[in-house]
Amino acid sequence: MAKQDQMDRVVNLAKRRGLVFPSSEIYGGFRSTWDYGPLGVLLKRNVKDAWWRSMVQMRDDVVGLDAAILMAPRVWEASGHLATFTDPLVDCKSCNERFRADQLPESGACPNCGAKDSFTEARNFNLMFKTFVGPVEDDASVAYLRPETAQGIFVNFANVQTTTRKKPPFGIAQVGKSFRNEITPGNFVYRTREFEQMEMEYFVPPEEGAKWFEYWCQERLGWYVDLGIPADQLRLRAHEESELSHYSAGTADVEFMYPWGWGELEGIANRTDYDLTQHGEFSGQDLSYFDQEHDRRYIPHVIEPAAGADRATLAFLLAAYDEEEVPDAKGGTDKRTLLRLDPRLAPIKVAVLPLSKNDQLVPLAGEIADSLRRHFMIDVDVAGSIGKRYRRQDEVGTPLCVTIDFDSLDDRAVTVRDRDTMTQERIAIPELLPMLHERLG
Numbered sequence: 001m002a003k004q005d006q007m008d009r010v011v012n013l014a015k016r017r018g019l020v021f022p023s024s025e026i027y028g029g030f031r032s033t034w035d036y037g038p039l040g041v042l043l044k045r046n047v048k049d050a051w052w053r054s055m056v057q058m059r060d061d062v063v064g065l066d067a068a069i070l071m072a073p074r075v076w077e078a079s080g081h082l083a084t085f086t087d088p089l090v091d092c093k094s095c096n097e098r099f100r101a102d103q104l105p106e107s108g109a110c111p112n113c114g115a116k117d118s119f120t121e122a123r124n125f126n127l128m129f130k131t132f133v134g135p136v137e138d139d140a141s142v143a144y145l146r147p148e149t150a151q152g153i154f155v156n157f158a159n160v161q162t163t164t165r166k167k168p169p170f171g172i173a174q175v176g177k178s179f180r181n182e183i184t185p186g187n188f189v190y191r192t193r194e195f196e197q198m199e200m201e202y203f204v205p206p207e208e209g210a211k212w213f214e215y216w217c218q219e220r221l222g223w224y225v226d227l228g229i230p231a232d233q234l235r236l237r238a239h240e241e242s243e244l245s246h247y248s249a250g251t252a253d254v255e256f257m258y259p260w261g262w263g264e265l266e267g268i269a270n271r272t273d274y275d276l277t278q279h280g281e282f283s284g285q286d287l288s289y290f291d292q293e294h295d296r297r298y299i300p301h302v303i304e305p306a307a308g309a310d311r312a313t314l315a316f317l318l319a320a321y322d323e324e325e326v327p328d329a330k331g332g333t334d335k336r337t338l339l340r341l342d343p344r345l346a347p348i349k350v351a352v353l354p355l356s357k358n359d360q361l362v363p364l365a366g367e368i369a370d371s372l373r374r375h376f377m378i379d380v381d382v383a384g385s386i387g388k389r390y391r392r393q394d395e396v397g398t399p400l401c402v403t404i405d406f407d408s409l410d411d412r413a414v415t416v417r418d419r420d421t422m423t424q425e426r427i428a429i430p431e432l433l434p435m436l437h438e439r440l441g
């Protein structure tokens, strides 16, 4: 399938099946903002949960945090965001469209109207959203929506370290909204002005920075593979010297082969002692750590794996999207669309389908659904032919369908159908739950 076709089909499926809607659609939409629908919210939540599970729950060296979006403006002075969190902006003098100077085509032609040498000089544009706290709109009440979640972690370093008594190496993880006034948002949920990040700051003794940087690069790349993105659609790209921020001792991006080419999914950076040093200086608080074992005091170095929940969700969707020819009931072939999502990410884990709207089958299906509901996200679908209902579930990635037919009334058994292989297996109702647990992992 042509790459652009794949993107169009995924965007179309997302709209049609309630994964992602254009925001404020009844008012004509609103500038590259998107709303996650009933199935999309489940998918994105599963992505965030899988991240939390691997980064926090499965480790004893990482703890969680949920810091506020609004923070003291001094934070952004200390972090350098006020002075340097900018993109170079140019206008096309011919069509007035705006672009990021670092993303213009080599030809020098305007990507919108094609005019040659029509750009203004680049000027720096700060990406932070500004607002006012309280009723008076003056300089003293200016605040910013956070452009990353990381700073909430740095300013709580001492709080977390003293309350948990963690010793470096240890990490603090956080998932939450961030805001950037991007000049050119686009590519669906890949680049938006409001998005969710999944960030972890890993604090290490100064001499261990390089080792942990390497560790986290491999760990994070492996996370996407484990959740079903084929390894050949992923790569780790080390930043060139010229791309590095002045404090970085190394940055690598986990990139995914999006339909338009390689694009960043996640950045992993060795931030040295920059953040804690800056916040120590600007706040006047001591953010060093006393290492009793070696009788020394130091400012921990930081390794930061910073991922985007929306970009990851899009990558999982694109990697899972498939179309195939399958035999139909009349001996011909039929096309089916499916999302080959890992069961951990699938919005609905099990669909419960009574073969028909029969007044004995529907109550039995209801009973089975009730017994499964507390274990899995399930969907009960009674409308339409069973074949159509299977296709509907395939299309949103439901790994297993449980069908209740007339035999079920006598033999107390149901059929479990597998999304990927379409094979069906008869199973006694009392054995259904353990079987589903085993199949869904």
Ligand code: ATP
Binding pocket: 148, 180, 182, 189, 190, 191, 192, 193, 194, 195, 196, 197, 264, 265, 266, 267, 306, 307, 308, 309, 310, 311, 312
């Ligand atoms: P890019 O170069 O694509 O603008 P970045 O290098 O500025 O990204 P980081 O600051 O490293 O991004 O942010 C960490 C992660 O947050 C990114 O890898 C991405 O997954 C996510 N992210 C950043 N900006 C956006 C955005 N505008 N929309 C959606 N996700 C984003």
